[in-house]
Amino acid sequence: MSTVNWTDQDVAKLARVSELLDTISYAQFRCLSFNDLLERISSTIEHPDSMDYVGRLSEFNLDSASIDQLVTMMRELATRSEKCSSDVRARVDRVVLRLVKLLPSSEAQHFVEPFVKHPRKSRRSWAYRGLRNAKISSSMARTLVEAFYRSGDQEALTLIARQADAVLSVDANTLLVNLDEEYWRARVIEVLLTHDRRTAIALSDGYPYEFAHAVGRTEDKTLLQSVCKLFDANREDAEFLSIYAYARKTKCFPTA
Numbered sequence: 001m002s003t004v005n006w007t008d009q010d011v012a013k014l015a016r017v018s019e020l021l022d023t024i025s026y027a028q029f030r031c032l033s034f035n036d037l038l039e040r041i042s043s044t045i046e047h048p049d050s051m052d053y054v055g056r057l058s059e060f061n062l063d064s065a066s067i068d069q070l071v072t073m074m075r076e077l078a079t080r081s082e083k084c085s086s087d088v089r090a091r092v093d094r095v096v097l098r099l100v101k102l103l104p105s106s107e108a109q110h111f112v113e114p115f116v117k118h119p120r121k122s123r124r125s126w127a128y129r130g131l132r133n134a135k136i137s138s139s140m141a142r143t144l145v146e147a148f149y150r151s152g153d154q155e156a157l158t159l160i161a162r163q164a165d166a167v168l169s170v171d172a173n174t175l176l177v178n179l180d181e182e183y184w185r186a187r188v189i190e191v192l193l194t195h196d197r198r199t200a201i202a203l204s205d206g207y208p209y210e211f212a213h214a215v216g217r218t219e220d221k222t223l224l225q226s227v228c229k230l231f232d233a234n235r236e237d238a239e240f241l242s243i244y245a246y247a248r249k250t251k252c253f254p255t256a
Helices: 008-030 034-041 050-057 064-081 086-100 105-115 121-131 138-151 154-161 164-168 172-178 182-195 197-202 208-218 221-228 238-249
Strands: none
Touching: 034 050, 034 064, 050 086, 064 086, 064 105, 086 105, 086 121, 105 121, 121 138, 121 154, 138 154, 138 164, 154 164, 154 172, 154 182, 164 182, 172 182, 182 197, 182 208, 197 208, 208 221, 208 238
16 A cells, blocks of 8 residues: 655645635635524434534524524424434423523513423423513413422522512412522512511511521611521521621611
């Protein structure tokens, strides 16, 4: 077998040709139209490189007609992938999740609502992402509670805890008992302090950290006595002392 003796000059020329081909390929990619991108993204089931096209699509300023086209394609892609292999479904799920982030809040909410109770977590994640910037209605708040009981997803409850109206439309105790993070429980207490102070104060013994945190956030000086009542019972709790100090540093409490 004969061998080819490559000179340094030959190698340099080959590198330049490769670089030129990459540049041409990138230029062609950048010239793809909106419809071209949709077509390539819709082929995610067959081709695994669609995420690059999603990234390019994110640079477009989409009008209402384009958004309608995009949502239609997303629905079709979601439906087509349901009977595919788990690897393909996972790939589609990642692509659609990125696409949800491109939609305006109202369109994202409308698209994701059917997936709140989906049996697969990856598709419920579409819903949680799409609802993050949306106004959570009373009916949706109740649906999210049901979704939590079905799946145990904390995201379903934190979506409610983000919005006062949503918190008030469900049982606050359900949120407080089931939310894992103290921060989100404090957010629930904060809503109650504003809209149902008597209930919030009644809950303070059971949730001293959350209550002190919520009072610090509201900066309501009329709650000083309620927070101080918690001190003796929790003075050995370092975590409580930390949030108590935070509350005292806010302008609602005198520091002297």
